[in-house]
Amino acid sequence: MTETLTIRRPDDWHLHLRDGAMLKAVLPETARHFARAIVMPNLVPPVVTMDDASAYRERILKANPGRGTFEPLMTLYLTEETDPDDVALAHASGLVKAVKLYPAGATTNSSSGVTDFAKVKPVLEKMAEIGLPLCIHGEVVTPDVDIFDREKVFIDTVLDPIRRANPDLKVVMEHITTKDGADYAREGGDKLGATITTHHLVINRNHILVGGIKPHYYCLPVAKRETHRLALVEAATSGDASYFLGTDSAPHLDGAKENACGCAGCFTATNTMSILAEVFEQEGALDKLEAFTSINGPRFYGLPLNEASITLKKGAPVQYPSKIDTENGPVTVFDPQMPLHWSVEA
Ligand SMILES: NC(=O)N[C@@H](CC(=O)O)C(=O)O
Numbered sequence: 001m002t003e004t005l006t007i008r009r010p011d012d013w014h015l016h017l018r019d020g021a022m023l024k025a026v027l028p029e030t031a032r033h034f035a036r037a038i039v040m041p042n043l044v045p046p047v048v049t050m051d052d053a054s055a056y057r058e059r060i061l062k063a064n065p066g067r068g069t070f071e072p073l074m075t076l077y078l079t080e081e082t083d084p085d086d087v088a089l090a091h092a093s094g095l096v097k098a099v100k101l102y103p104a105g106a107t108t109n110s111s112s113g114v115t116d117f118a119k120v121k122p123v124l125e126k127m128a129e130i131g132l133p134l135c136i137h138g139e140v141v142t143p144d145v146d147i148f149d150r151e152k153v154f155i156d157t158v159l160d161p162i163r164r165a166n167p168d169l170k171v172v173m174e175h176i177t178t179k180d181g182a183d184y185a186r187e188g189g190d191k192l193g194a195t196i197t198t199h200h201l202v203i204n205r206n207h208i209l210v211g212g213i214k215p216h217y218y219c220l221p222v223a224k225r226e227t228h229r230l231a232l233v234e235a236a237t238s239g240d241a242s243y244f245l246g247t248d249s250a251p252h253l254d255g256a257k258e259n260a261c262g263c264a265g266c267f268t269a270t271n272t273m274s275i276l277a278e279v280f281e282q283e284g285a286l287d288k289l290e291a292f293t294s295i296n297g298p299r300f301y302g303l304p305l306n307e308a309s310i311t312l313k314k315g316a317p318v319q320y321p322s323k324i325d326t327e328n329g330p331v332t333v334f335d336p337q338m339p340l341h342w343s344v345e346a
Pocket residue numbers: 016042107108109137218219220221248250251264265266
């Protein structure tokens with residue numbers, strides 16, 4: 001007997017598509033299975049204004065010829081100079097679905113991010129007023145805070161004060177990696193959501209460091225100890241409306257990862273749905289997969305659920321490429337170190 005699972009077509013609520021040759025190479029990997037994605041604005045230079053977002057959206061659509069209906073949901077990169085009126089206009093036009101807050105220096109291409117939170121107060125107030133969500137990379141960058149504690153300290157010292165000062169602001173805690181993050185999101189009411197990545201459901205910090213350093217498992221926020229991974233699995237598979245998929249699929253050329261100063265990001269677009277089905281099945285929670293990938297996200301963002309569906313089929317271990325090629329070199333696909341039995345039917 002073949003087992004199949006049909007769910008609404010999934011969306012990715014946190015995705016890096018990059019630009020140019022990389023965009024061309026990675027976009028089909030997402031468009032194959034996903035209907036929509038919240039596209040991260042951390043290009044070089046970043047996507048700051050409505051005009052930037054509009055031009056970037058055109059480049060994405062052009063890179064996806066004849067591949068159906070993939071819809072990029074655009075975001076703006078919050079800087080200390082961001083103009084609240086430009087944000088409001090971008091939202092009103094329907095172009096922009098969220099604003100992204102990077103603490104300056106926290107992650108890849110975050111140097112134009114925020115250091116002085118007082119400077120972005122007018123933008124946050126405007127966003128609360130118009131109902132535009134703020135997506136947050138939640139890590140402090142102060143050198144005295146241990147990298148494994150950056151998320152928890154951020155919640156206590158930055159996120160909670162922001163939310164108290166702006167109780168109507170919709171906030172997404174991006175790529176949570178701790179039990180503290182999962183608990184805070186669950187208790188935060190309907191104005192607070194959290195994305196969970198594919199890779200943080202699979203790896204803990206041992207995968208990065210035991211038996212030699214594994215650059216393809218290095219991402220930010222860095223994977224934490226096993227107790228935290230288990231809390232994330234529990235959260236994602238619970239069906240709780242606070243949690244939704246944001247793969248944070250973040251391609252870098254192999255040469256930039258396999259490097260004395262390797263950059264952060266795991267590329268999971270290619271095998272995400274197979275990995276998630278495997279993880280949810282192991283938890284006896286396949287019936288909760290659709291909530292995580294296809295329902296909780298659009299509900300939070302106030303967008304319609306996808307009417308189209310995908311069917312996953314269980315069988316012999318799935319074959320997927322270990323790398324995808326770009327004009328500038330290969331990008332390694334995330335290796336979950338376990339056989340995957342669920343494939344997405346074409
Ligand atoms: N997650 C990562 O490790 N890297 C992301 C940036 C981010 O999402 O923080 C990237 O753009 O490469």
